[in-house]
Amino acid sequence: MQTAxxxxxxxxxxxxxxAALAYLVVFMESSAWAKTWATxxxxxxxxxxxxxxxxxxxxxxxxxxxxAWEGFTFIAFAMVVVxxxxxxxxxDKATGVFLLVPVLFFQILSSAFVTHTREVDEILxxxxxxxxxxxxxxxxxxxxxxxxYGAMYALLYRELKKHRVGLIFRRLPNLxxxxxxxxxxxxxxxxxxxxxxxxGSLWAGELTSTGWLEGTFYTDPKFLLTLxxxxxxxxxxxxxxxxxxxxxxxxxxxxVAFLLMVSSSxxxxxxxxxxxxxx
Amino acid sequence: MELIVLGVSHKxxxxxxxxxxxxxxxxxxxxxxxxxGHWELIREVAVLSTCNRTExxxxxxxxxxxxxxxxxxxxxxxGISHLSNGKYTYSWAGRETVRHLFRVASGLDSLMVGExxxxxxxxxxxxxxxxHRATGALLTRLFNTAVHAGKRARTETEIGKGTVSVAHxxxxxxxxxxxxxxxxxxxxxxxxxxxxxxxxxxxDNHPKVLTVVNRTFERARELAEDLGGRAxxxxxxxxxxxxxxxxxxxxxxxxxxxxxxxxxxxxKRSSRGPKVVVDISNPRNVHPNVGELDRLFLYDLDALESIxxxxxxxxxxxxxxxxxxxxxxxxxxLAWYESLDMxxxxxxxxxxxxxxxxxxxxxQVKNFDSADRExxxxxxxxxxxxxxxxxxxxxxxxxxxxAHGIHKLVALQELFELDVESFQRGEDGEPDEDxxxxxx
Numbered sequence: 001m002q003t004a005x006x007x008x009x010x011x012x013x014x015x016x017x018x019a020a021l022a023y024l025v026v027f028m029e030s031s032a033w034a035k036t037w038a039t040x041x042x043x044x045x046x047x048x049x050x051x052x053x054x055x056x057x058x059x060x061x062x063x064x065x066x067x068a069w070e071g072f073t074f075i076a077f078a079m080v081v082v083x084x085x086x087x088x089x090x091x092d093k094a095t096g097v098f099l100l101v102p103v104l105f106f107q108i109l110s111s112a113f114v115t116h117t118r119e120v121d122e123i124l125x126x127x128x129x130x131x132x133x134x135x136x137x138x139x140x141x142x143x144x145x146x147x148x149y150g151a152m153y154a155l156l157y158r159e160l161k162k163h164r165v166g167l168i169f170r171r172l173p174n175l176x177x178x179x180x181x182x183x184x185x186x187x188x189x190x191x192x193x194x195x196x197x198x199x200g201s202l203w204a205g206e207l208t209s210t211g212w213l214e215g216t217f218y219t220d221p222k223f224l225l226t227l228x229x230x231x232x233x234x235x236x237x238x239x240x241x242x243x244x245x246x247x248x249x250x251x252x253x254x255x256v257a258f259l260l261m262v263s264s265s266x267x268x269x270x271x272x273x274x275x276x277x278x279x
Numbered sequence: 280m281e282l283i284v285l286g287v288s289h290k291x292x293x294x295x296x297x298x299x300x301x302x303x304x305x306x307x308x309x310x311x312x313x314x315x316g317h318w319e320l321i322r323e324v325a326v327l328s329t330c331n332r333t334e335x336x337x338x339x340x341x342x343x344x345x346x347x348x349x350x351x352x353x354x355x356x357x358g359i360s361h362l363s364n365g366k367y368t369y370s371w372a373g374r375e376t377v378r379h380l381f382r383v384a385s386g387l388d389s390l391m392v393g394e395x396x397x398x399x400x401x402x403x404x405x406x407x408x409x410x411h412r413a414t415g416a417l418l419t420r421l422f423n424t425a426v427h428a429g430k431r432a433r434t435e436t437e438i439g440k441g442t443v444s445v446a447h448x449x450x451x452x453x454x455x456x457x458x459x460x461x462x463x464x465x466x467x468x469x470x471x472x473x474x475x476x477x478x479x480x481x482x483d484n485h486p487k488v489l490t491v492v493n494r495t496f497e498r499a500r501e502l503a504e505d506l507g508g509r510a511x512x513x514x515x516x517x518x519x520x521x522x523x524x525x526x527x528x529x530x531x532x533x534x535x536x537x538x539x540x541x542x543x544x545x546x547k548r549s550s551r552g553p554k555v556v557v558d559i560s561n562p563r564n565v566h567p568n569v570g571e572l573d574r575l576f577l578y579d580l581d582a583l584e585s586i587x588x589x590x591x592x593x594x595x596x597x598x599x600x601x602x603x604x605x606x607x608x609x610x611x612x613l614a615w616y617e618s619l620d621m622x623x624x625x626x627x628x629x630x631x632x633x634x635x636x637x638x639x640x641x642x643q644v645k646n647f648d649s650a651d652r653e654x655x656x657x658x659x660x661x662x663x664x665x666x667x668x669x670x671x672x673x674x675x676x677x678x679x680x681x682a683h684g685i686h687k688l689v690a691l692q693e694l695f696e697l698d699v700e701s702f703q704r705g706e707d708g709e710p711d712e713d714x715x716x717x718x719x
Contacts, residue, residue, distance in 0.1 A: 160456060161570075163582040165441060165589050169455060175553060176458040244551040246574045 008052040015045035016104040023096030063130045066117035073110035078141040132199040139192025146185035147258030153178040153251040179247040190233045221268045232257045284376040286334035292367035302328040311411035313352045323418040325408035338417045381605045384429035393438035393594045398429040416689045428608040438597040441590030445583045449557040460484040466523035470498040474529030482506040520545035527557045528564035535566040627697040
């Protein structure tokens with residue numbers, strides 16, 4: 001199993017590099033051949049990545065998110081899953097390179113420095129933790145992807161308003177598609193956060209009764225941050241489906257929410273104390 | 280024998296002259312019949328006749344005589360003297376002919392650089408000539424390679440990307456904002472000639488609903504019927520502005536008929552998505568401040584012209600890349616053309632047989648001792664020479680400058696899968712005649 005893990009650890013960045021190159025060809029030349037193979041290649045590498053995470057979970061008896069380097073490979077996997085779902089739903093391949101490059105970056109970081117933590121808090125071995133953390137990560141990554149599409153929307157909007165038909169105009173999909181991708185990623189992320197909050201809240205009750213968790217979970221900074229983001233993204237979805245807010249406002253809102261997510265996450269993790277810190 | 284081109288194009292003649300020279304598809308039969316009397320002189324011929332050019336590509340025995348025969352044939356048929364007087368024509372031979380056709384097929388010689396229609400016209404020109412039995416191996420290869428070069432130019436470069444016409448630019452911008460137009464409604468305000476032209480471009484993209492509004496309802500109804508849409512009275516324009524995602528204005532009004540206030544009210548009542556307003560009237564029908572509204576994209580004539588200009592500039596930047604493709608394809612064609620000589624074909628044929636013999640020898644050599652191996656080599660060499668003596672003598676008798684001779688040499692290359700170019704590169708000089716005699 002160790003050999004398989006080591007082999008996959010080397011192969012995954014190579015696979016993502018090829019996938020990113022294939023999507024770069026799609027972006028630059030829109031070639032039909034590259035379009036077919038970019039998706040096939042990415043799906044295959046994502047399959048191998050799933051196997052890697054499964055093997056690591058079985059080998060170390062916990063979801064591999066116990067340290068930052070393990071977390072990076074998980075983020076890379078979550079990002080590629082979110083991208084493949086969006087690509088399948090809206091049939092757009094022109095933006096793949098913008099998502100595969102960060103995927104490649106996170107996987108290279110992980111592959112280069114990863115050391116799997118064997119001894120972890122017993123709580124991290126719980127199956128409920130696996131589902132909770134997977135939902136949360138998928139949620140956060142999807143919201144980051146939404147920000148990427150939001151930025152593309154803002155860029156293209158500006159080009160169209162200024163009557164410019166440069167590289168951005170020629171290569172990006174049309175505004176309506178970008179808006180759908182933006183909101184699709186927001187929806188994906190919001191569902192992930194909803195699941196993570198629900199499972200976390202249920203589980204926190206159990207942990208309080210066993211004495212592992214002291215006090216109340218709803219005053220925890222990380223929980224509060226997630227809740228604020230959940231409300232903000234929920235508002236974005238409501239703006240689209242209930243209040244007919246213009247697409248551009250929704251794209252900007254997803255960008256603002258992403259910036260808030262990044263800055264407050266840094267504050268929570270580096271400055272404030274939270275029971276979400278396990279190491 | 281020589282490859283020649285004789286032509287009249289937008290670069291040498293006015294539209295009136297081009298129009299008078301132009302050969303309509305119905306006239307092609309008569310033209311090819313006229314040339315039948317010159318088959319000894321003009322072995323192969325194909326005519327490319329479009330609104331911007333009429334060109335004659337020929338594989339001819341004598342350039343000057345063929346040139347004159349072609350000029351007389353077309354002038355007689357059309358009752359003109361534009362070709363005979365030589366004022367409007369150009370003509371080239373050899374490499375320049377090949378280069379010219381490849382540049383034409385790539386869109387480099389077009390009035391609108393990179394336009395795609397010409398590629399189909401080149402293909403059609405060859406098919407028509409072929410139907411009239413006016414082509415042979417040479418023009419077949421020439422036109423096939425020209426089409427290949429044209430396709431490469433369009434797939435490997437951006438010479439054909441981005442619209443360069445104002446009417447198309449309006450559709451292109453709408454598609455970049457709204458995705459597929461089948462899902463959206465188009466409103467055309469004004470039923471004049473300009474409005475009809477742009478409306479037709481939108482109608483070609485099958486919008487969900489196409490509505491025409493005009494001060495004279497009757498004209499709106501006529502245009503709507505023509506385009507497969509529906510007409511609404513002028514008084515219902517505000518409602519129509521709410522319903523449509525693409526609005527085209529082309530009325531003769533002296534003052535703007537849509538200002539920011541009117542449009543803002545329409546946006547408030549309409550769905551969440553963006554609206555595209557195309558104002559192709561002069562003076563403007565839409566006040567420029569409408570373009571400042573959120574989720575509204577306004578394109579007037581200046582904006583559309585600027586978009587077309589940007590695309591033209593981008594196409595011009597691609598010209599060096601396309602010229603590179605043209606040079607590559609010209610070289611490839613000429614290498615093939617030069618291989619249609621008896622010497623390289625004989626060399627390639629002998630080389631091919633020798634390769635087969637060497638391979639067999641390598642397989643069998645282990646079954647013989649060293650003394651027998653020499654005898655086996657000698658036997659194989661003699662056998663090859665005997666087998667190839669008769670075909671070699673016959674090939675030497677072929678006249679490569681005749682169409683018949685070219686057919687024979689092409690057939691030989693195809694029959695034995697001869698790679699003449701590689702054998703040409705491999706060695707120089709005539710095949711060794713003494714070598715053949717030794718074996719006989």
